[in-house]
């Protein structure tokens with residue numbers, strides 16, 4: 093799927109409720125309360141953190157292309173929604189196979205390790221012990237060095253090649269795509285291609301290539317975690333996020349579980365109250381046992397739920413008007429638990445544009 | 456006595472590097488370091504300065520601390536040592552993830568070579584750890600940076616002086632560079648707190664690099680000249696350009712003429728930069744169109760041609776950049792394409808990043824009102840480098856003197872550019888003029904000296920016979936087979 097289509101896909105889910113920045117932060121995997129909340133509400137898990145080093149410039153270009161082609165429009169308040177043509181296009185899109193929520197940019201680490209391993213085997217089997225490593229990252233170098241003392245030690249180049257080849261074969265991805273993917277690998281007398289070079293050769297834009305590459309890695313990594321072949325499993329060690337909470341929210345969660353109140357945590361951690369609130373929203377999103385009733389009356393919770401359903405919105409500003417007596421924080425918590433407690437409002441198909449994805453992408 | 460050291464050094468050289476004999480200049484420098492003397496070695500590009508700091512530690516034991524001004528240079532040096540099988544080497548720089556940094560810090564004593572940047576050195580927790588090491592000696596590679604950038608863009612380099620001053624027992628210091636005028640040598644000795652250093656000075660002359668100077672009218676004409684000449688003669692070579700955009704433009708134009716070229720600049724992803732460098736070293740690319748992000752430390756032996764599409768900001772930079780050519784000793788060429796308008800561009804860019812005196816006063820006032828210097832910098836819209844400059848000088852001199860210091864810095868830069876402009880305007884032997892910028896004159900005139908003395912291109916470059924063909928995209932299964940050598 094092209095970058096523009098990915099963006100259209102995201103906007104179709106946020107339809108009319110968010111500004112363009114929401115999509116940008118989502119793709120970059122910003123760990124803010126708002127982005128995490130959006131991810132959850134709108135089922136955007138596949139896209140979260142898919143391009144951590146996305147430049148605002150590239151994003152804006154794509155956004156403007158969508159505007160210019162009439163697929164999306166901005167309302168007066170700046171929120172963005174799909175036109176009829178946009179809706180038709182979005183409905184016809186293939187399901188995305190990204191799995192950003194689980195990998196969060198760590199797939200790059202897997203690729204760096206793979207590339208260094210292949211490069212090393214390639215040179216060693218040609219009798220060359222001196223080469224410039226394709227990854228200058230010391231942590232990547234260390235992992236690969238350890239692999240060569242363990243897993244790789246008992247394998248000959250043929251076995252390594254076969255494992256990689258069979259692994260890719262079993263993902264069922266098309267050949268042309270895999271050829272573009274593997275063009276990034278280097279070996280003896282044969283360097284990988286830069287994005288620019290690959291773009292010239294394939295006729296695809298650099299952005300589209302990068303999106304395809306990330307998706308290819310996600311697809312492959314998902315398959316690897318099922319197949320458990322020795323080398324590929326070792327290379328993908330630690331690339332799946334263990335806890336859905338970000339580092340800082342995790343700390344807050346621990347203190348909360350240890351019996352501290354919000355103010356106390358803010359003081360102890362020397363953080364602003366708004367940050368602690370963000371953490372609580374994040375915890376509420378992820379913790380099935382979150383004690384929502386300690387933060388709002390059951391009656392209010394139910395009222396907000398039915399109002400949100402009636403208006404068909406999860407927009408805070410809209411709901412706040414109906415419930416001036418509740419704080420934004422309370423509303424956010426209630427929304428965070430929406431559809432997760434008894435009488436859940438259910439979830440829809442994964443990866444289908446226009447509707448929240450199933451939470452199967454969550455950890 | 457002398458005889459045995461000599462024998463030892465020769466066998467040490469053989470054992471550590473596999474080389475049979477020292478190149479000119481190396482042995483004296485190494486001896487001086489082993490004797491425990493502060494040493495300044497000025498040896499031409501490609502002369503083998505790295506060896507001068509790599510070898511003495513085998514005679515002395517302990518750890519060598521190498522302070523490098525550029526991260527990319529540091530990475531290259533570390534990679535090159537590792538390639539030679541050296542395991543006891545590490546770089547302590549801002550690229551490291553916290554965990555990696557902790558790892559390196561925990562194992563400091565084990566390293567034979569420890570590379571770091573001036574910025575790291577002034578952080579107390581790192582500095583304290585390093586002080587507890589048994590340091591054999593301290594190396595400042597590319598030491599001309601101390602005086603070239605020291606006064607403006609690299610204030611942290613100046614802090615190295617303060618750091619050296621805090622060492623209870625300072626080990627000897629070795630400064631290495633290819634380009635240093637007398638004044639620069641004094642600056643180096645001063646800033647590295649050297650005591651009566653031993654000086655080993657060789658002019659930065661590279662007789663196997665013929666020098667060519669061409670006056671053209673503007674960018675279009677340069678583009679045409681480059682396309683025309685690169686279709687006739689072969690590289691490998693580097694075209695140095697002013698901007699990222701120009702690097703990409705030229706690389707694309709060359710590629711479209713089936714000359715294998717790629718751009719290299721700081722705006723590219725790190726992985727892509729490594730790939731371009733690798734392709735170039737492998738001979739898969741013939742030309743690199745680069746900003747000054749590419750160069751220092753690059754050690755590809757058979758580069759035949761360096762072209763400058765713009766006027767370098769200083770004589771040192773120019774000599775460093777053309778010094779990438781002919782490191783195998785083979786005949787090579789350096790061409791400077793000069794258009795009159797280049798002078799203004801170069802001058803503009805050189806002082807562009809330097810804060811105005813007024814800005815410094817504004818920031819001084821903000822700080823007095825209780826803002827942090829970062830907040831003040833943000834208000835004034837300063838870049839990160841500019842802020843570093845201001846922070847350093849404000850801290851040292853106070854507002855008013857720091858403001859006038861900015862004027863002095865700008866003046867020094869303009870002067871540097873001006874001498875480059877005079878150089879580029881030509882007249883007389885180019886080699887003599889280039890060396891003259893550092894206060895030297897050539898020892899002898901090589902056969903292919905310069906375009907003023909007369910050049911025969913056929914005797915320098917190889918003609919291009921066939922156009923290269925760009926390989927297509929390999930089928931992925933075949934690529935795996937080839938990568939694994941099947």
Ligand SMILES: Nc1ncnc2c1ncn2[C@@H]1O[C@H](COP(=O)(O)OP(=O)(O)OP(=O)(O)O)[C@@H](O)[C@H]1O
Nearest residue numbers: 474476477478500501502503504505506633752754
């Ligand atoms: N004694 C020697 N015999 C043979 N080759 C040598 C010797 N000393 C150094 N070399 C080789 O010369 C090349 C250039 O060395 P090096 O990179 O140290 O140059 P340099 O003086 O640091 O140049 P620059 O100023 O450009 O950084 C290297 O490939 C190195 O291995």
Ligand SMILES: [Mg+2]
Nearest residue numbers: 504505596752
């Ligand atoms: Mg050097």
Ligand SMILES: [Zn+2]
Nearest residue numbers: 884904905908
């Ligand atoms: Zn001459």
